[in-house]
Amino acid sequence: MRILIFICLLIPGAAALYAQSPVVKVAVLVYQGMELQDFAGPADVFNKANTITRGAYQVYTVSCTKEVVYTDGHIGIQPDYNMQQLPKPDILVIPGAAISMPDSLSRDSTLLSLIRHYQDSVSVIMSVSSGAFLLASAGLLDQQAATTHFFLADDFVTAFPAITLVKDVRYVDIGNIITTAGATAGIDAALHLVERYSGERIAGMVARAMQYSPRREETWPQAPTGMDYKKDADVVCGMIAIDKNTYASYQGKRYYFCSEICKKTFLRNPGQYTVKQ
Structure with a gap:
């Protein structure tokens, strides 16, 4: 025990690794047709952060019902809670769906109701990729800056002219809302949140555990006929x-x-x- 204490004193930030702190509750929304990486990337970040901090995070899934949810690749996920049972989260993660689905996402009244219900009770809502279409349709991004999957950029601007689209970035942080670009950008944003809650050292440890190099800026590809x-x-x-x-x-x-x-x-x-x- 004395050796462990001595090591913690010698290594900068090591003591913080075992410090007791309030548990950050992270709810990850799951729904039919969502992208697996949009869900799994951020969930894995927070799960590894929980392991490294020895219990500072609690990660669970929520759906509109308790039925099994199937991803875009038809992988089944059993949600932990439905929206009536959901414990109050600090962070709500909204994955995106296939890039062919933004129109249907924008019209999904059940998902929009869930987001609006929790928009004022959570500290941060984070969307991944086309999940920004859900936040925009719920009215959370009006007169704000946001980003989404680069391939949906033009569609997003056309559908939501009151929102300032930011290009060539992995994520946009406006405080209580974070939007990300496609797929793996959700990992960058989740690491950014771990740094906010637990510090740069813990976020760095999570990134190394995942063998992932986080970044905030990235030049977007340009499709041959535009971004439609x-x-x-x-x-x-x-x-x-x-x-x-x-x-x-x-x-x-x-x-x-x-x-x-x-x-x-x-x-x-x-x-x-x-x-x-």
């Missing part, structure tokens, strides 16, 4: 097509692809994919 999902989505797989050299022309229209594999698949039977256009 409807124009630039790969018609074969629905993924982002940002390589201007990977394309095929069919019936007077140019189609871009995320890879040569999708391009070859398209060329075998173009009509199968263009009939959807």
Whole structure:
């Protein structure tokens, strides 16, 4: 015991590792069709922070019902609580869904009601990727700065002209609301929150445990015909097509692809994919 105390005194910040502090409760919203990485990245950050601090964080999931939720890749997750049972969180994390779903997210009255219900009772609401469409539709981002997945940037600006879109960043922090760019940017924002609550040293330890190099700024890719999902989505797989050299022309229209594999698949039977256009 004396050796442990001696080590804590010698290593700067080591004593803080074992200091008792109020538990930060983190609720992660889960819903049908959400992106797995949007959910798993931030949840893992806070879970590792809980381990390192020996109990300073409590992470749980919440859904509108207690039914199993299936992600975009059809991975099932059993939520810990429904919205009626949810213990009051300090942080509410709102994952995004597939980039083809912003319109349906914006019209999901049940999810919007949940967000509005907790907007004044939590310290921070954090959206990941297209989750910003939920916050914007709930009215939380009016006259504020925000970001979202780069591929949905133009759609976001068109849908929410009262919001200032910030580009070339991983996340935007306006105090009680944090919005992030796509997928792994949720890890950056979660580490940023761990630093806010537990300090730079703990956040650094979490990042090293995940073998992750956090950053705040990042130049966004530019899609060949702009930043419009409807124009630039790969018609074969629905993924982002940002390589201007990977394309095929069919019936007077140019189609871009995320890879040569999708391009070859398209060329075998173009009509199968263009009939959807």
